[in-house]
Amino acid sequence: MGLYKKIEEALGEKSASSVLKIFLSIKSFPFSVQRCLKIFSNSIKKLFIKEKRIFLISTPNHGNMGDQLIAVAEIKWLKDYFPDYEIKDFVQSILMQDKKLKLLSSQIKKDDLIFLHGGGNVNNWYLISEDIRRNVIKNCPENKLVLFQQSINLTTPVNGVSIKEETEKIYNNHKNFTIIAREETSYQNALKSFPRLNVLKYPDMATYLFNKLKPSHSEHRNGVISCVRKDVEKFYSDEQIQMMYDKIKNDFDLTVSDTHVGHHVSAQNRMSEVQKLIDSIAKHKVMVTDRFHGAVFSILANTPCVVLRSADHKITDGVKWFKDVEGIFFADDISQVPDLVKKAEKYSPLTQPDFSHYFEKLYNDITKKP
Numbered sequence: 001m002g003l004y005k006k007i008e009e010a011l012g013e014k015s016a017s018s019v020l021k022i023f024l025s026i027k028s029f030p031f032s033v034q035r036c037l038k039i040f041s042n043s044i045k046k047l048f049i050k051e052k053r054i055f056l057i058s059t060p061n062h063g064n065m066g067d068q069l070i071a072v073a074e075i076k077w078l079k080d081y082f083p084d085y086e087i088k089d090f091v092q093s094i095l096m097q098d099k100k101l102k103l104l105s106s107q108i109k110k111d112d113l114i115f116l117h118g119g120g121n122v123n124n125w126y127l128i129s130e131d132i133r134r135n136v137i138k139n140c141p142e143n144k145l146v147l148f149q150q151s152i153n154l155t156t157p158v159n160g161v162s163i164k165e166e167t168e169k170i171y172n173n174h175k176n177f178t179i180i181a182r183e184e185t186s187y188q189n190a191l192k193s194f195p196r197l198n199v200l201k202y203p204d205m206a207t208y209l210f211n212k213l214k215p216s217h218s219e220h221r222n223g224v225i226s227c228v229r230k231d232v233e234k235f236y237s238d239e240q241i242q243m244m245y246d247k248i249k250n251d252f253d254l255t256v257s258d259t260h261v262g263h264h265v266s267a268q269n270r271m272s273e274v275q276k277l278i279d280s281i282a283k284h285k286v287m288v289t290d291r292f293h294g295a296v297f298s299i300l301a302n303t304p305c306v307v308l309r310s311a312d313h314k315i316t317d318g319v320k321w322f323k324d325v326e327g328i329f330f331a332d333d334i335s336q337v338p339d340l341v342k343k344a345e346k347y348s349p350l351t352q353p354d355f356s357h358y359f360e361k362l363y364n365d366i367t368k369k370p
Contacts, residue, residue: 054082057114057130069206183313209300227257
């Protein structure tokens with residue numbers, strides 16, 4: 001694309017013409033050619049460098065594809081709704097190496113907006129994420145802060161340091177902080193813990209991608225794919241899970257998988273890895289999962305889903321956003337899963353819901369003045 005065309009796209013035809021006329025008139029000034037070119041170069045840079053900035057803090061480069069999916073959605077939503085802003089993405093691993101956030105703090109100005117990566121980690125389990133959030137909150141007292149949709153489950157331990165009390169103290173000290181809960185239990189928890197903050201409730205950010213991402217190929221579907229936890233958040237024992245698998249295999253081919261891919265995923269590879277997982281799920285007629293983002297990936301793959309409970313309210317509450325989606329079933333007990341799989345199969349391929357109205361309203365709620 002030619003230089004004039006770039007200027008025209010940035011400023012419009014009339015303004016672009018004026019910029020070039022000014023540059024051409026410089027030849028009559030008693031400046032050197034080098035000086036003229038430098039002035040022109042600096043003027044052009046100002047056209048393309050966005051002065052307004054958003055810092056998206058603590059996005060993942062680990063293999064949990066649920067977190068990666070959230071990051072894809074956050075960046076897309078920010079670009080869609082804040083087109084005049086430059087989006088600066090800081091991955092968690094960089095911030096972990098700089099505990100005092102010197103690099104980050106040196107770049108942030110008081111007019112910059114700061115969004116903190118969402119997920120399910122405002123709790124007693126994922127203290128690395130919590131430590132980064134606390135440091136950002138303390139280091140940026142003048143900035144507008146927004147914590148993207150989170151599950152919030154802070155409890156006071158019987159012994160040791162109270163994570164709940166320390167988190168509440170640090171969060172409530174900030175003057176311009178919005179927290180977004182992603183389901184009702186978290187919303188009520190946030191209202192109690194953070195009475196001085198602006199607390200909202202919206203579906204998980206990953207649901208912004210409904211009808212925006214689609215499987216590459218899904219014409220030939222076969223069998224069931226499972227995505228069941230192996231970590232501290234699982235509810236059922238390994239023996240119970242294996243019994244469920246054995247019963248499913250009486251009627252279907254079964255692929256045992258996970259939304260944790262087991263390797264690092266860079267920001268550059270994030271989208272391709274997300275698409276790869278969607279395509280993998282789309283090859284199957286039904287998915288079984290106890291991960292909230294397992295259900296979201298399933299919907300993105302147009303694959304019906306049977307949902308199991310996990311250790312906390314994260315999925316039992318979160319799946320309520322999908323109560324009107326045909327083909328999503330919640331199993332009150334693991335023994336119900338084989339029959340629900342047969343029922344879910346009839347809805348393959350699933351039709352994705354439209355959640356766009358939630359995210360239009362989210363923008364309005366975040367940007368409205370107090």
